[in-house]
Amino acid sequence: xxxxxxxxxxxxxxxxxxxxxxxxxxxxxxxxxxxxxxxxxxxxxxxxxxxxxxxxxxxxxxxxxxxxxxxxxxxxxxxxxxxxxxxxxxxxxxxxxxxxxxxxxxxxxxxxxxxxxxxxxxxxxxxxxxxxxxxxxxxxxxxxxxxxxxxxxxxxxxxxxxxxxxxxxxxxxxxxxxxxxxxxxxxxxxxxxxxxxxxxxxxxxxxxxxxxxxxxxxxxxxxxxxxxxxxxxxxxxxxxxxxxxxxxxxxxxxxxxxxxxxxxxxxxxxxxxxxxxxxxxxxxxxxxxxxxxxxxxxxxxxxxxxxxxxxxxxxxxxxxxxxxxxxxxxxxxxxxxxxxxxxxxxxxxxxxxxxxxxxxxxxxxxxxxxxxxxxxxxxxxxxxxxxxxxxxxxxxxxxxxxxxxxxxxxxxxxxxxxxxxxxxxxxxxxxxxxxxxxxxxxxxxxxxxxxxxxxxxxxxxxxxxxxxxxxxxxxxxxxxxxxxxxxxxxxxxxxxx
Amino acid sequence: xxxxxxxxxxxxxxxxxxxxxxxxxxxxxxxxxxxxxxxxxxxxxxxxxxxxxxxxxxxxxxxxxxxxxxxxxxxxxxxxxxxxxxxxxxxxxxxxxxxxxxxxxxxxxxxxxxxxxxxxxxxxxxxxxxxxxxxxxxxxxxxxxxxxxxxxxxxxxxxxxxxxxxxxxxxxxxx
Numbered sequence: 001x002x003x004x005x006x007x008x009x010x011x012x013x014x015x016x017x018x019x020x021x022x023x024x025x026x027x028x029x030x031x032x033x034x035x036x037x038x039x040x041x042x043x044x045x046x047x048x049x050x051x052x053x054x055x056x057x058x059x060x061x062x063x064x065x066x067x068x069x070x071x072x073x074x075x076x077x078x079x080x081x082x083x084x085x086x087x088x089x090x091x092x093x094x095x096x097x098x099x100x101x102x103x104x105x106x107x108x109x110x111x112x113x114x115x116x117x118x119x120x121x122x123x124x125x126x127x128x129x130x131x132x133x134x135x136x137x138x139x140x141x142x143x144x145x146x147x148x149x150x151x152x153x154x155x156x157x158x159x160x161x162x163x164x165x166x167x168x169x170x171x172x173x174x175x176x177x178x179x180x181x182x183x184x185x186x187x188x189x190x191x192x193x194x195x196x197x198x199x200x201x202x203x204x205x206x207x208x209x210x211x212x213x214x215x216x217x218x219x220x221x222x223x224x225x226x227x228x229x230x231x232x233x234x235x236x237x238x239x240x241x242x243x244x245x246x247x248x249x250x251x252x253x254x255x256x257x258x259x260x261x262x263x264x265x266x267x268x269x270x271x272x273x274x275x276x277x278x279x280x281x282x283x284x285x286x287x288x289x290x291x292x293x294x295x296x297x298x299x300x301x302x303x304x305x306x307x308x309x310x311x312x313x314x315x316x317x318x319x320x321x322x323x324x325x326x327x328x329x330x331x332x333x334x335x336x337x338x339x340x341x342x343x344x345x346x347x348x349x350x351x352x353x354x355x356x357x358x359x360x361x362x363x364x365x366x367x368x369x370x371x372x373x374x375x376x377x378x379x380x381x382x383x384x385x386x387x388x389x390x391x392x393x394x395x396x397x398x399x400x401x402x403x404x405x406x407x408x409x410x411x412x413x414x415x416x417x418x419x420x421x422x423x424x425x426x427x428x429x430x431x432x433x434x435x436x437x438x439x440x441x442x443x444x445x446x447x448x449x450x451x452x453x454x455x456x457x458x459x460x461x462x463x464x465x466x467x468x469x470x471x472x473x474x475x476x477x478x479x480x481x482x483x484x485x486x487x488x489x490x491x492x493x494x495x496x497x
Numbered sequence: 498x499x500x501x502x503x504x505x506x507x508x509x510x511x512x513x514x515x516x517x518x519x520x521x522x523x524x525x526x527x528x529x530x531x532x533x534x535x536x537x538x539x540x541x542x543x544x545x546x547x548x549x550x551x552x553x554x555x556x557x558x559x560x561x562x563x564x565x566x567x568x569x570x571x572x573x574x575x576x577x578x579x580x581x582x583x584x585x586x587x588x589x590x591x592x593x594x595x596x597x598x599x600x601x602x603x604x605x606x607x608x609x610x611x612x613x614x615x616x617x618x619x620x621x622x623x624x625x626x627x628x629x630x631x632x633x634x635x636x637x638x639x640x641x642x643x644x645x646x647x648x649x650x651x652x653x654x655x656x657x658x659x660x661x662x663x664x665x666x667x668x669x670x671x672x
Binding site: 462 | 499503507514527531532536538540543546548552562569572575581
């Protein structure tokens with residue numbers, strides 16, 4: 001097993017990876033840019049080294065700096081986290097060339113799966129259902145493209161081969177719009193990814209985004225750890241994820257799981273990965289893409305399967321056999337993850353910059369919080385404004401929703417604006433409770449994003465009482481002084497249950 | 498009874514919030530009037546500017562940050578920025594509130610005085626701990642029912658007292 005692992009990342013995922021490393025007695029090495037000098041992940045790691053600079057491009061995307069630090073400090077493996085260099089085949093190769101283990105799949109697998117056209121072809125050959133579509137050289141001309149699109153059937157979706165996140169994507173309702181859409185998509189893709197190749201797919205209305213966690217080892221074994229539903233998205237950014245998916249029957253789950261494992265074996269996949277599918281309204285599923293990394297929402301899988309995926313990543317990367325067989329894996333209960341973002345809903349969800357003047361996490365059974373911030377942390381312009389992931393587990397989906405709402409009501413963040421009220425509104429919506437999710441859920445239900453005008457009476461009462469009682473902390477005591485802290489002393493103000 | 502005037506960025510006019518201690522055994526309840534509308538509120542928990550209110554049967558967690566005259570209230574995932582326009586504390590001697598103005602602090606149970614936190618002439622605030630005593634193997638803190646001044650200390654540490662014994666005499670409240 002490795003002795004020292006460098007985490008080429010920051011924030012909550014760096015803290016989360018460090019936790020497992022330290023549990024295993026492995027030295028956790030962190031890195032930090034100038035703005036992150038006093039960040040939580042730096043204090044959490046056993047050793048930490050500076051990456052001079054401010055922007056991601058100057059710091060967390062500098063693969064050669066990680067390798068240099070690794071060599072200098074005797075690091076034997078690098079965990080890339082998610083985002084940044086986690087799906088960069090050149091970085092994975094550079095680690096390999098330097099004799100440092102890259103915790104993830106082989107560079108060639110990263111490369112192939114990073115190209116959506118290649119990925120689609122590979123999986124079609126492996127017998128995995130894919131979204132009906134066409135990919136080829138768009139130089140065949142607009143008439144030929146119109147023919148192909150007609151074969152697929154409108155509406156169609158133009159997509160970029162080299163990347164996602166909505167860039168280079170256009171929905172085309174009718175043939176007369178096709179030429180303009182293709183040109184626009186190509187331009188956008190070229191600007192965003194340096195690769196203007198596009199392909200065409202059937203556009204599925206109100207699709208559900210359901211992904212399967214896969215895991216392979218270097219000995220040819222591969223398993224799936226069931227699904228996550230990630231349909232609640234805004235501008236292609238996931239906001240709420242859950243496992244199990246309310247849309248899956250046991251039969252569908254088995255079919256999708258088998259398809260994902262077949263896919264993993266077809267490409268010789270090793271370490272953690274995710275096979276993304278879309279579900280149409282008739283229960284048909286289609287392969288979308290493979291993410292060759294650990295994902296943000298991996299905690300929901302950990303909560304329902306009772307596994308530590310980072311621990312399994314380290315085992316596999318160290319050459320060990322997968323620590324679980326398919327028969328060992330079960331889903332139990334229900335987990336929901338809410339991503340807490342520092343964003344200003346009233347200003348188009350732009351990041352909200354500031355210092356966390358107060359930060360109090362909710363506590364209680366079944367509540368897990370992965371975070372990279374604490375009281376006093378700075379939220380800067382340079383990086384993703386996700387503050388924390390609130391993950392709640394309960395025996396049933398209804399209970400998990402109840403628990404998440406109660407936890408959000410007690411998640412105090414002051415100093416920046418957050419999406420906590422927004423998350424609460426989504427979870428409280430009857431259609432969410434009913435499990436009727438799809439990727440246009442937020443637009444369809446137009447869940448209010450800005451605060452209602454005016455200040456609620458409760459806030460005025462709270463302010464008035466606070467003004468009267470003053471700053472004085474309550475006196476802890478036993479017996480008769482019940483106006484102070486409740487009878488159960490706790491580290492935080494929300495005594496349970 | 499006291500009145501607090503609060504202003505928010507969305508309102509031109511300050512809103513008056515009147516607080517009156519309700520006569521309850523746990524000393525946590527208030528009769529509140531917000532902009533003329535009466536409500537019953539209970540402060541279930543309060544520690545380090547964070548607490549729980551119960552209003553009309555609903556439990557509401559909240560947190561408050563004060564910056565001088567500004568009060569930021571976090572509630573339900575949103576932060577409301579309020580300004581304390583004026584604080585008018587009034588002691589009224591009319592109606593049930595008058596019963597809340599007391600002339601002394603008395604021992605609620607027989608026991609032993611452990612600690613006396615104030616001296617004659619000291620001012621104190623509502624809820625300020627005045628006396629610590631021990632009764633039936635439990636330590637009890639006796640807090641001031643309202644703001645006032647100490648006229649006389651009528652006990653000493655180590656003294657055994659009967660139920661109802663006067664421990665601290667307050668000055669007559671200013672009208």
